[in-house]
Amino acid sequence: MEKRNHFSVIVVGAGHAGCEAALASARLGVDTLLLTMNISTVALMPCNPSIGGPGKGHLVREIGALGGEMAQCIDETCVQMKWLNTSKGPAVRSRRAQADKYLYRQRMLNTLFNTPNLLLRQGHVTEIIVDGGRVAGVRLETGVGFSCEKLIVTSGTYLNSRIILGRASWDGAPQNQSAAIGLSDSLVKAGVRLRRLQTATPPRVLKSSVDLTKLTELPGDVDAGGFLWENRLRRYEKQISCFLTFTDERSVEAVRRNLSESPLMLENITDEGPKHCPSIDRKIMKFPDMVKHQIFVEPEGWESQELYLQGLTTAMPPSAQQDILASVAGLENAVVLRYGYAIEYDALAPGQIRKTMESRVVDGLYTAGQLNGTSGYEEAAGQGLIAAINAVLALKKQPPYWPSRTKSYLGVLVDDLSTWEKPEPYRITPGHAEFRLTLRDDSAERRLAADGFRIGLVSQERFASIYEWSARIEKEIARLGVLSLLPSGEARERLARFNSGDLKKPASGNELLQRPGINYQEAMDLLQQPFESRLTAADEIYAVETEIKSSGYAEREAEKILQTAFLEKIHLPMITADPRLQVLSSQAIQILNSDRFDDLSQMVRKHCLSRTEVAILLSVLAENSEGENEVEVKND
């Protein structure tokens, strides 16, 4: 490749957000430069070696459906795949994979190297160049400059980062890397507001020094399948296990003994850390009566001799960490390979990003990942993908891609992030998704593949296969609606055998399936359908059963989805010159005219517009739009 210094898109940072962003941009045919401080640590997992879980697993499958990389990469490099929440319901069921950290990085690196239009280079970006409010390029520590049209910054936890371990602290980044210095100042100079966040990680111990016989073994599920649609029925015959142990009174005592050395007491770190990842010191302080805290022991790879101790996150000094470990069953003699530590870093203050991940402050600047105040590899990857899609669409002067919260966890993620006001970092869970029955893991491609195809990240062939699969499911649901079981003596007898009540009038296949305890095959048996006519793939049968069994709830959800989706299409700011709108509160009018929110649904969700005010606004908008279509409805 010839030496050059201009790229259409530059991505800064090659963590999970940056890799996803660079790949999407390059795959959409745009010349892309990916800059990382260290090529050896591309796609690093500096915290736990796991991807997925409720909400997060949904995101990964959606990333795969939309044409992103994370799903495929973890499917190929995991050491364990497991179903979670299978008994609790279809909305919260999800996969979790244990990753081989080393293989994951290696595979991602290979993919980056082998993707056309993409150049991966090592370099420490110390400055973003802004010209007249627009991004123009970046400059490296070496003085080398690159110009670009669109810039995607995914700096993770590296901006002005500081490592904290007990009383000690130094400038630095995960795994003994260096902090990114200079970029923060440059962002501030461009008008971006920053804040400090922190996060922490537990110690890693030598596997051979742990008494596994005292731990509970937690194997994976052979039939869990992969995150990528193509891998959904993949069997993972060879897996390695995780382990479980618990703290007890001795551990609580050990933590208390050392509490004076905890950064929580020393107050040498910001308090704004992830609520869902409290350190063991914080847990003991917040729940003083609880002695049994779970420690989930995860392998870091096939060959790795390191074990990750999820639940023992702490930044207490090494001696304290040893003290605590010695108190936990099975870890009494554990040899620490890497001590836990906390890291404090710069992130964006709330209110500066759009749902598209573009900055509200600097044109052409996109941000993704922990810089945006999230935690988690999956959240980072999802944002990187959305940022790149929108950077490319903007480059091509096409309308932006606004993922709807009614259609995907990705939509929930970017919508929540663009309106997030809380001090702590954001982590996705099903609790954030009010339409979670629609946003099921198994329906990701049915919701998103068409978007991926339209954007250009899903090939025609792939889209066609997904379409056929989805058509099979929908046809079968339709067929069950017309099949009917008459209440003959024989039918009632057979139904009684399923312990599923009586039959007084003819029942459709749907009605049969809605009865508790009757599954697809049993319904088909009752309806005397030949085996050749039935679905055979487990995931398709699951989708049919789930859709039909949850249809009552889904219908109620669908009504609310319509309302939200409608309001999402009314974009802000809008000019509210109509005198009748003066009846709205002055605050509401000010927000309608400002760039604070992206659409009306956000205003309603944030209680900036009451239901009455929405009704007034909509009726005025509808009247004004008659014939001239003034209500601005962008792409969905």
Place this chain on the structure above:
Amino acid sequence: MSKLKIDTIAAVSTPAGRSAISLIRVSGPETFKILSKLFKTGGKKAFPLPYSAYFGAIVEPDTGLVADKCLVTTFLAPKSYTGEDLAEVSTHGNPVVVSRVMQLLLKNGARAAEAGEFTRRAFLHGKMDLLEVEAVSQLLSAGTASQARLALNQLDGLPSKFVARIRDRLIHNLVQLEASLNFPEDAVEAIDEHLLAIEIKHILAELHVFARNARNGNLVADGLRIALLGRPNSGKSSLMNYMLGRERAIVTDIAGTTRDTLEEAMMIGDFPVKIIDTAGMRRPGDRIEAMGIERTGQAVDSAFAIVGVFDGSQPVSSEDILVLDRIKSSQKPFILVCNKTDLPQRLEESFFSGCPTVEISSLKASGLPQLVKTLREIISSSGLSELEEMVLLGAQQSVSLDKALAALERADQGIGTMYQDMLAIDLEEAVRELGRVNGETVDVNTLDLIFERFCIGK
């Protein structure tokens, strides 16, 4: 977002006209600033103090002329009816004086309050919840002692406390459920479905009682509807006029004169009722009459009780039989009236057998006390006299209560066989709708509550 404009409002709170005193209320942040300009106190007591009364004079600042000598009572925020700084100015009840004082207040920075604005501010400042606001509006418009008693009961806040308590119990369970759904990898104890099922049943039983009390409350507040039903020309309209003691319905001897339903309010003992005169029941003769007959059906459906009216001077007709069937099939309390007892009686007595019956002559004005007595018995046997239990709900609140009940019914029926994620959807809906009944903040931030209660963390 509220449309709360933080300005200062003033209004005359006593009825218009000449009286001993009139009360002007002023509320808002500028209350005492405005009054300091206008009100000169006689004593040396600092103005204003909490809950204090001052005697003094309202003086026109420009001319120094005394507009009125009056008593000003001060209430400091938040300890006032509205939650804002509030003053009550008791002037002499002369309309000229009152209007002069009002004008001075308005000229010096107060705004004339809209109807209900004091109460609305009380709600916005958290001084009252929606149930109490509803009660105040009912109390102000209460026409009878029973309605006023009902509204006062609500103002004590007992129903809102009940709803809030039920809602808290549901939130407690919802949070536990959501914790295990959202964080399966954390050691959150799974919810005991058996205990939850019992809890839901208990809550449902209590809420059903509440819903019945709300229905009764609204019946009393709106006036109990009593429909007069009978074939054309059986004398319904003259009975109505007799009951009301004045001419309301057009009475002719042409059958079918009343083609629409007529509604008039009157008292039966302590209770307000609405007497509904319906179009006669028979096969429709023309289109307008058909519409009248359809409305008759609606009147029967919405009635609390039915008075069947029959012409005693005529033999039983097929239409009379139709009317009696309709009354009996309505499953409402009823009483039959054998009308026109002033004429020779030709209606077979056996027709009324087994039914409560009174004989009336609307023309001669006889028999009404017996009818009223029977209606009072019907009302008191319906449990409606237990006013302390009753609740008043606005239309939107009733809808929300019904939705909450429906969601809990689904949860009750499904628990054990349904997935917990759907169970959580039902509980969440019930919590949200109960919040709407009380007008509390409707959003429940379940995730925040999870982190408060459970030790979640990798």
